[in-house]
Amino acid sequence: MPIEINTPDKLEYQFFPASGGVFTFKVRSPKDAHIALAPGPQEGTPMFEIFIGGWENSKSVIRKDRQKPDVVEIPTAGILDAGEFRGFWVRWYDNVITVGHAGDAAAFLSYDAVDLFPVNYVGICTGWGATGTWMLDEPSSPTAPSAPVMGFSNPIGNGPGCWVPAANGETPPGAMQGGFDSSEQLYIARARHEGDLIPGKLHPSHGVVYVAWGGGEHxxxxxxxxxxxxxxxxxxxxxxxxxxxxxxxxxxxxEPLFIGRVTHDGTVTVGKVQPSHGCCYIPYGGEELMYKEFEIYVAK
Known part of the structure; x- marks a missing residue:
């Protein structure tokens, strides 16, 4: 359930917990919508700032540790509007910070931070003569629910996790985030297909889990x-x-199948690792795509 936050004309961040490597939001402001990525719920060093519609709504930048020159700067005339909400996403993955429009897979701002600190909090503010209204996804509770939620039984398990049955896009409490596609979070899931039990990606808004098999996405x-x-x-x-x-x-x-993920076409997509093939297969765009370089999910 989105929450509405109003920010005054004051360059002072309001911080919220971050998770999953992505922050999605809508903002209504004439200019200067500022976002901070930080390890803690306060301004300081280290910190990255993203200014959308700065300099009288003419350009957007990424700034490191409040120091000039900015590490990235591009012209973005008219990117914000005082009369309507504009949607955006911010991602941090594999040391790269990217910023894009809601619904677009491609980023309009990108910066390789080389050795990015853990981003645990995201801050928002407006300033330089602008106020703003923001619509944010409500931060999730850091603790598991003590009673069943959404009709699901409480998950039982430890270590790598446990499997909870679901259907039609439902996401049980405690679902493990595995990647993202455009502005939507994807989750680790599995389904049976042609006699195989295959790990893949849960795409909640599509109402299905996609798995890769036989050259196709199912x-x-x-x-x-x-x-x-x-x-x-x-x-x-x-x-x-x-x-x-x-x-x-x-x-x-x-043959056992493992959980893998890759970066593809501006997304981070979950798929299956098949040891005998030495690769990770992901379901994407109706196809089964093969990658030799990937990440695999390992139990602590």
Whole structure:
């Protein structure tokens, strides 16, 4: 449920918890919508700032540690509007910060931070003669619910997580975020297809889990979602499966399948790792795409 935040003409950030490597929002302002990425809920160093519609709504920049010159600057005349909401997303993944319009996969601002700090909080503010109204996704609670939510039973499990049945785009509490597509968060899930149990991506707004099989992308409206996991993503080289990789499915012949993800066409997409093939297959754009370089989900 989106929450509405009003920011005064005051260059002072209001901070909110960040998770999943993406921040989506809508803002109505004549100019100077500012976003901060920070390790804690306060201004300081290190910190990255993104100014959308600065300099009288003529350009947008990324600034590091409040220092000039800005690390990225592009002209964006008329990007904000005082009379209507404009949607945007900000992502931080693999040390790269990107900013784009809602509904667009491609970014209009991008910066390789090389060694990005953990982004735990996002701040918003307006200034330089502008006020703003923001629509944000409500921050999730840091603790698991104590009672069933949305008709689901509480997840039970530890380590890499546990699988919770769901359908038609439902996302159980504690669902594990695996990537993003445009401005939407994707989750780790699995479904049966042609005798295989295949890990893939839950796309909530589409109402299905997509899995890769036989050269194609296949959607299933009944699936299981990985919940309450404590694993991490590990880069894979030369197809070597690291110790602790979490088996999430299997082929009809009994070969284990693992959870992988790759960056593709401005998205981070979850798919299946098949050890005998030495690669990760992702479902995307109706096709099954193969990558030799990918990340794999490993239990702590």
């Amino acid at each position: 959607g299933h409206n009944e699936y299981e979602v990985l919940c309450e996991g404590g694993g991490l993503w590990v880069p894979v080289e030369a197809g070597n499966i690291p110790p602790g990789a979490f088996p999430a499915g299997e082929t009809s012949e009994g």
